[in-house]
Amino acid sequence: MFEVENAEHQTAWGLPLTVLVCKVCDWSFLTSGEDTHTIKRCPHCFKGDLDSSNLELSQSTYQHSPELVIVPSVTTEVMSRKIDDFAGKIPYPPGDLRPDILHQRLQLIWFPEWLVDCSVSAVWDAExxxxxxxxxxxxxxxxxxxxxxxxxxxxxxxEPRVGRMHRSYQNIIAPALDGHTDLWQRLGEYSISQARTYAPELVTHGLIRLPDLSPETSWSEVVPLLYKKAGNEVKTATSAEYIRNFRWSPEYRDKNWTLLLVPVYATFYTDDNGIPQPVLIHAL
Structure with a gap:
């Protein structure tokens, strides 16, 4: 297996890392410890095996260790109920779709999310x-x-209103992966308040998916969220029931990006045509 040799990154993560790549879907993961030798099948597509890669960590979009981690908290009882509920909702299930099989195939994945803090100054007008x-x-x-x-x-x-605003926003969620919106619509929300400061022992199991979107790329997804937040604040500040035609000329300052890892369990079943069908389950 290819182990990450860059001492700077190993020091940042606090543990030795191995890069694994699926040759079918091209997803790459980091892993360490016992799971390096036990995880074989790609938990994204479940169609290909994970192979050691000649890709260096420094070649990825963002390779530094995360600042925050949300630890899996789902109990065995709750996980079993989630799996049973999923399997029971599939009409005419294939023979491979059995709760016990789904449970045996569970793999832990750490999905990345960006959090950004920033300050905004703007002149605005609205009705x-x-x-x-x-x-x-x-x-x-x-x-x-x-x-x-x-x-x-x-x-x-x-009634027309105009004004100037100065705001600070914290922990605005921004995508770190393509398909971010679809992923979390399927899984449901999570609370950032559950996040803990990163420590190496928190991620010794499972596969870590690194971001494929940089902070600079993700910023375009943050701007509409800030616009919506600012519009709601103007509505509150003007004691209005409604607001329309909100416009502003924002100046963004003091951007601070944080990488968060969120745990998700992946499993799969094969359909009647023998094609693996991935299943994602919230780990919280």
Missing amino acids: SGFDYAVLSHQEHFSDSGWTTQQVKETRIRW
């Missing part, structure tokens, strides 16, 4: 909307003659 009530009367004709009914209608009054 703030306020509900107000309008009373009107409607006449109706019946056998007893004409009757008048009072009707209360809620309308929105839009």
